[in-house]
Structure formats: C-alpha cells, structure tokens
Amino acid sequence: MPQQFWKPGTDKPRILEDEEGGVVFFAPSLSSASSSSSRFGYASIGSQRQRLPVYKYRTAILYLVETHATTIIVGETGSGKTTQIPQYLKEAGWADGGRVIACTQPRRLAVQSVASRVAEEMDVKLGEEVGYTIRFEDVTNPAATMIKFLTDGVLLREIMDDPLLTKYSVIMVDEAHERSISTDILLGLLKKIQRRRPELRLIISSATIEAKSMSDFFQTSKKHRGPEDHEFVPRKVPAVLSVEGRGFNVQIHYVVEPVSDYVQATVSTVLSIHDQEPAGDILVFLTGQDDIDAAIQLLAEEAHASRKISSGLIVLPLYSSLPRAEQDLVFSPTPRGKRKVVISTNIAETSLTLEGVVYVVDSGFSKQQFYNPISDIENLVVAPISKASARQRAGRAGRVRPGKCYRLYTEEYFVNEMSSVGIPEMQRSKLVSCVIQLKALGIDNILGFDWPASPPPEAMIRALEVLYSLGVLDDDAKLTSPVGFQAAEIPLDPMISKMILSSNQLGCSEEIITIAAILSIQSIWVSGKGVQKELDEAKLRFAAAEGDHVTFLNVYKGFLQSGKSSQWCHKNYMNYQAMKKVIEIREQLRRTALRLGIVLRSCEGDILAVRKAVTAGFFANASRLEAFSHNGMYKTVRGSQEVYIHPSSVLFRVNPKWVIYHSLVSTDRQYMRNAMTIDPSWLTEAAPHFFQNLRRPDPIAH
C-alpha cells in the first residue's frame, strides 16, 4: 500500500453522497491543501505548481484514489491535472517498490510535451524517473522510470505482452471525453483488468461533465461497502471530482437568425470584428480545405472592396495536409498594429494551440467520418458539432485574456438541438483492427464485450466476416495459428498484415513492406490545388502500367536514390514529411517482420510476385469493368456496387478489365483509390472460400 497521506483527526475531507447512490462528490477543503504545501519541490517551480487550480484538490484526489478503485476527474483545460496528478501520486508513494504510474494521452505530441514539462518540474532527466513511450520512440528506463506518459494505443499494445499491466499501480486515462477507439477499448479492458487486480487504481480524466455515464460504466458492484473496511478494499463505486480550469471568461454571441451560407457569414463576422473590436487575433473554425480556401478568397475580395479595413489583416489557412512551412506561419507572432486571422479545420480544436487568440468564430460544423456496415463504405461528411465541441472551440478564445466567441447558429439551436456530446468514434468506424486486437487479447466473446459505448452489431459482424475471409479467424471465430496471431502483431489494418504475411512465401517482403508503409499514410503527394498539371506530370515519371502499388515502389526507389532529399521531393511534388514517415513506418515493419520470422527478401523486379501478395490481402476489393461501359464503370465482385477508378490513380482512363483497390471514397460516385491490375484467376487462388461463398454461380467468369 502507498504511504498514508490522510491523517484521521486532521481536517477531514467531506464526502457528499449523490442521491442516486451511484456517484460520490467531493467538496474541496482549502485548509487541508495548504497544510501540506512546503513538503516538496523547488521554490519557484513549487510555488508555480501551487498556483494551479488542481493544487487545492491535492489531498482530496489522493484520498479518493486511495479509497476508490476508480476516480473520475472532470476538469477543464488549464487546471493542471495532467502534469500535477502523476506527481501527487508519486509523492504519496504510488511509485514505491518499482511500481509505475501511467498517464495516457490520445496524441503523441501531448505525450512528449507533458512528459518533458513534468521532468522539468521534478528537476530530473527525461527518460529516467519521468519517461514517455510513443510509436517509434521509447524514452524510458525500466529500472528507474516511476511516471510514464504514453499514448493509449501504446498501452493497448502493452496489454498484449502483459495482460494485467502488472507494473502499473495507477493508470490515468486523460482526455477520455474524446472517446477515440483506442480510449474506449482501453477503458473496456481496464475494467476487466481491475476485476483481476483490485489493487489497481484508475483515474479517468475528462473535460465534460458526462461523468455519470462513465461512472455507471465503472461501477462494478452496486453494494456499498462500510467505511470501516475502505482502507483495505477500495470502494467499487467510482468517485467523481470536479476541478475548475483557469481559462478566462469568454462571452458568447449567437446569430439572431440561422445563416444559410456559413462561409459568407464567416467573412462578414471576421470583417466586423476587425472593424469594431480591439486588438487580438481571430480563430475561425470551418470544415475543410474547400471551405477554408473559399473563405480566404472571399475575405480578400471583400477587404479589398472596403479599403478602410483592407490593411492590417493577416489571413492564414490551417489544416493538416498543409505543407509544414505554411503551417508554421500561424505560430509566428502578430506584428504590432496587425491582426492575424487563422482559418482552420478541427486541428485547432485539440491538436494545436494558438497563443494570442481573443476572438473565435465557430461555424458549428466539422467533417466527421461515418461508416455504413451494410455497404461497407466509410464516408466523410460535414456534420453539426456537439455542445462539448462548441465549448472547446469557444475556450480557445480565453487563453490569454477574456475573449469573445461568435457562433454562427442561434442560441435556440445550441440549447435545444445540438447534441451534448459527439458520437463515439467506435460507433462510426470500421472495426476490423479493433476486433483483431481484442481477439489477440483473448477476448472471445466480442459481441458481449463490455464497451463504454457499444458499436453497431452489424459493424462487428462485418469485421468478423472480413477477418474470417482473410484466414485470420477460424470457424469458431478464434485467431488462427500462425496467420491470425501474426497478423495481430502487425500494427496495421489486417488486410495489409495479410499482404505482408503472404509476401514471405512469394519472396517479395522488402517490396511489400514498402507498399504497406505508403498505404498506411494519407498521401505521399503534395496537396493538389494550383499545381495540378505539374503534379500529374510528376506522377507520370513514376507511373507503372500495373497500377498505383507498383508506382509506389518506383517513387520509393527514387527517393532512396536521391539520398532521401527534401529538394528531390519538392521537385517531384512529393510531400517530404510524408516520405519521412514512410521510412519510419517501414523500419518498424521490418523489425516486426523479423520478429515474426518473415524472411526479408527482394523479388528483384519480379512484379508478378508483388501483385499476387497484394491480391492475397485485398482480394475482397476486386472489381470488374462493365462489358459495354464507355465511362469506366466497374462493378465490385463482392457486392455488385457501381464504382469508378479515382482520377488521382495512374490507372484513371486506362480502365483495365480487372482491378483490386485499396479503399473506396464516396463523393458523387464511389471511387476506388489506389488500384492495381490483376488476373482474375489470382482471386480464387488467394481465397477459394470467399469466392465460392458468393451468391453468383461464377462471379469471375471472363
């Protein structure tokens, strides 16, 4: 047990029972917090730490963690919970005896920056007492690390090697309100682990007040234990503690009438802020590159027309596919007498923080992914945001001083129609990777798994079907040996994993892991507007008749021959950052392949082997050109869906009779992205079962 920090007889924390009996609320006691103020830390950093809002809950938090299996902490950004709570736990002895305190984050950058901040506060070298682990980077020392920050994805991988996470005494899951797939899987698994390890403590940290549902989820026993035994057995009822943030007040403005064109409304709002409000930068939330470009152009036109305000505005776009140098412009300080306007996607809602923003304009929309398990198509659509998102966006205006947020929707809409939280990612995504991961963790009854939010059964069944067809699961829906277990080890989509495993027998693993690495990033080309012709020409220099996959091999070869040069990328309209990521992923895949006993071998130009390996993973994505089609219409073998080759493919307008594709994107039509020519006989060869089971008597007859 950790050292006792709570002394009976001293100022006792007050516990307030929720009337429904499910939730324990805790009222902070200022005097107990200040009584333990000078026990740790260096003067300057120590007093800085004490000024954080979370500090006055120090005793309360430690008390709750000690006495409850799960503690839910609701706190806005700026409360200091992420950097302070792990330190409080360490100071209270939770890292004694070689145990480790873990704190997960959804994003890599957050892991790195929080870890270095905490190492600095504790005056230790990063990677010793305080460390972090993210994909490609393990900055920990197993013999010394007491506080470890990591992405939730990394912790999930750790569960594969150590199913009970035995080295951790406390696991804090931060930003749980974002409800990413890995956070949700992690929460489900932690609940199971807790049943086997009653001494394990969980802290769930969330920005929204939806704590009740989280509390219900972690409430393993309805029976209350008496207070006399709580020192030995933690209470099963989760404790809930609310910590205020340190943001400044943000005044909210709503439009009086609904707007019909939010791009136009954005531009008018920005201009009137610039005209009437004191200095301070403006952050605008739109949905995507199209919106953003349109708004910037309109803003330029209107500012030009009214000369009085045309000067003084610096307008900058911000989205993830923007080249790095242009992205960095938004961080440069605003010159005196100027006003910066950053027009951004959701990237500025959580991933990037801009200093100096005083005004936020919120369109009320963002692009969100939805998955239809019946048609098996993922769709990116503009959809209304949730109240939680709207609050997060508004909060971006209050970081340096009191700010204002202009919502381009009515108050009536916000209050009555906006949903309070977004739909968890789990309920709007493909679940193939998620299901194989759970299988690898020994969860046999996938449909009965205790999720924080249950995914649609159709999506689960579809995922099971895909895994069965790949030979990853057997008739009893158990992982096959060795293919299933090996595929689960590879940190990629199972269809790609299957392709890699098949390349072993075909003698082309070096080429296939290159293709796998490139397929698992967004795009290796620079984003196309304005340089379309040049981009097309550059692509032609690498284009292979066999299709996009083989083209990728040419590109990668060229990149290596250039000495991985950024100028070479620039010259060929390639995204250098993306290529660097390809190199990293490829290196990780090489190591994973070696561990799985895959022989790394090049086929030395035998492209037939490469194409067969791709087919072994992606046979389910085969389609055939319609016999009398003049417009390049294909039908999928699996579902007879009408599909077309995407104009970005090197096979666009080539229209070979048979292709397999990597993915479908759905806009006005269904487009196949990354297509490759095949011989249809390879399909039955790769997956006889799959094609026999299709309804049509002979779907691949010539």
Place this chain on the structure above:
DNA sequence: GAGCACTGC
C-alpha cells in the same frame, strides 16, 4: 477529371 476532418499502433 476529383478532392483528403483528425488521431494512432
């Protein structure tokens, strides 16, 4: 001849 919100292993 079209368009890629954002993460992550």
